[in-house]
Amino acid sequence: MPEGHTIHRLARELRRDLRGRTLEVSSPQGRFAHGAEVLDGAALAKAWAHGKHLFLELDPPEAPPERLHIHLGLFGKFRRRATPAPEPYGAVRLRFAGPEWTWDLSGPTACELLDDDGRDRILARLGPDPLRPRTDPEPFISAVTRSKRSIGVLLMDQSVIAGVGNVYRSELCFRHGIDPRRRGVDLDRDTVAAMWDDTVALLTVGVRLGRIVTVEPDDPCLETPRTTMAKLPRADRLYVYRRQHCRRCDAPVEWFDLANRRVYACPVEQH
DNA sequence: ATAATATGGTGAT
DNA sequence: TCACCCTATTATC
Numbered sequence: 001m002p003e004g005h006t007i008h009r010l011a012r013e014l015r016r017d018l019r020g021r022t023l024e025v026s027s028p029q030g031r032f033a034h035g036a037e038v039l040d041g042a043a044l045a046k047a048w049a050h051g052k053h054l055f056l057e058l059d060p061p062e063a064p065p066e067r068l069h070i071h072l073g074l075f076g077k078f079r080r081r082a083t084p085a086p087e088p089y090g091a092v093r094l095r096f097a098g099p100e101w102t103w104d105l106s107g108p109t110a111c112e113l114l115d116d117d118g119r120d121r122i123l124a125r126l127g128p129d130p131l132r133p134r135t136d137p138e139p140f141i142s143a144v145t146r147s148k149r150s151i152g153v154l155l156m157d158q159s160v161i162a163g164v165g166n167v168y169r170s171e172l173c174f175r176h177g178i179d180p181r182r183r184g185v186d187l188d189r190d191t192v193a194a195m196w197d198d199t200v201a202l203l204t205v206g207v208r209l210g211r212i213v214t215v216e217p218d219d220p221c222l223e224t225p226r227t228t229m230a231k232l233p234r235a236d237r238l239y240v241y242r243r244q245h246c247r248r249c250d251a252p253v254e255w256f257d258l259a260n261r262r263v264y265a266c267p268v269e270q271h
Numbered sequence: 272a273t274a275a276t277a278t279g280g281t282g283a284t
Numbered sequence: 285t286c287a288c289c290c291t292a293t294t295a296t297c
Contacts, residue, residue, distance in 0.1 A: 003278050052279075074279045075291040091291065107291040109280065158280085165278045212278075241278090260285080261279085275295070284286080 002072040004163020005206025007054050008131045010078055011047040012207075014056065017080070017101040018044040023058075024097040028088040029106075035113050036094060039068065044096075051129050051162025053122060055114075066113045069122065073109030080104075126162040130200040131207065137196040144184040144192045151187060152180025152258040161196075163203060170241045170264045171214035172199060179270045180263045181256075205229060213237045221248045240264040 022043050027036040039058055046057035056068040070076075085102035088095060094105040105111065114122070127143065128135045143160045144151065154160045155169040164172070173180045176195055178187070206212050213229045215222065215236055222236060229237075239247040246253055246266040255264045 006278075071279080073290055074277060075289095076279090077291080093290090109290060156279090167278050273295100273297075276293085277291100279290095281289085282287090 002052060002074070002076060003165035003168055003203075003206070003212070004049070004051050004129065004131055005203045005212070006210075007049040007052050007072070007163070008203075009207045009210055011049045011054060013080070014044065014047040014078075014096075014103065017103065018096060018098045019047070020044070021098040021100075024095075026095045026097070028092040028095055032093050032111050035068070035111070038066070038113065044098075049129075050123060050132065051126050051158055052165070053110075053126070053162075055119065066115060067119065069110055069112050069114045069119070070105065070108050071110035073107070076108035077106050078103055079106070125159050127158060127160045129162040130196065131163060131203050137193060140196055141189055141192045145187060145189055147184035149184060150181045150258060151178060151184055152263050154184050155180075156259040156261065161199065164199060166261045166263070167212050167238070167241045168199070168202060168206075168214075171212075171238055172202070173263075174239045174266060174270060175214065177270055180258055180265055211237070215239060215247060219248065240266055 020043055022041060025036045025039040025042065027033045039060065042058040042060040044056060045059045048055050052071060054070040056070065058067065081102050083097055083100055083102045085097065088104055090106055092104045092106050093108060093111055096103045128137060128139050140161050144154050147154055152169060152173060155164050155172060172195055175198060176191060202214055209230055213232055215232065215238065217229050240253050241264050243253050243264065245251065246269065249266065249268050251266055251268040253264050254267050255262050
């Protein structure tokens with residue numbers, strides 16, 4: 001379930017469970033056997049994220065200046081279990097066994113050791129991350145308002161904004177009443193600035209709840225306004241993504257492909 | 272048993 | 285624009 005919120009939350013959880021602990025590192029599946037060997041016996045020093053990229057800085061006993069770069073892709077998952085953990089279930093690429101908690105990684109697109117240059121090459125192709133504190137939205141605003149590509153495509157472009165994925169893009173466009181096919185250049189700076197602020201807010205909620213919730217707790221579409229988003233039933237969490245009918249006005253939701261992925265929109269409320 | 276699907280990204284054409 | 289990579293779960297035969 002990886003959009004940016006998932007990765008930032010993971011960084012936080014890994015810090016909480018593993019920071020400062022000596023780790024037994026292994027690759028039960030074998031595909032990261034070499035890296036696991038290098039990292040075995042190291043301690044987690046830092047865990048941080050930029051967009052959908054996770055970086056784990058280790059304190060290896062022999063200290064090569066290396067860090068682990070992980071990208072979950074579409075299928076990647078981390079599972080947490082109490083130490084001592086049972087035999088890995090399924091294809092576990094990497095296991096971190098700390099004294100209290102063990103984390104298993106499966107299905108990542110990237111799981112590799114990087115030096116400073118490698119890290120910089122990745123950061124260089126990422127746009128601003130709404131979840132990083134005090135991030136300047138200007139590069140996002142100017143990239144969008146100067147582009148002839150559609151806002152639906154731009155929101156999925158990690159060099160324009162890092163961390164938004166397919167669910168948030170549909171929901172962001174809905175919340176701003178914008179048809180995802182509208183060209184960036186046709187949007188006002190103010191509108192785009194408001195979308196940035198909204199992205200910060202939505203992703204922050206995502207980190208807190210560990211799930212994507214974009215419906216406002218006091219939205220008139222909810223019969224009983226909620227004081228908290230935490231308990232919203234599944235059907236009440238999103239406005240349009242993968243829905244048959246718009247959560248707000250009940251019009252049939254349209255879908256089409258943009259950037260090779262399906263995007264959903266309400267034909268009544270988005271123009 | 273096999274297929275379809277999923278919140279992602281890269282590299283070739 | 286497409287093919288392909290990564291894996292688990294759910295749906296369908």
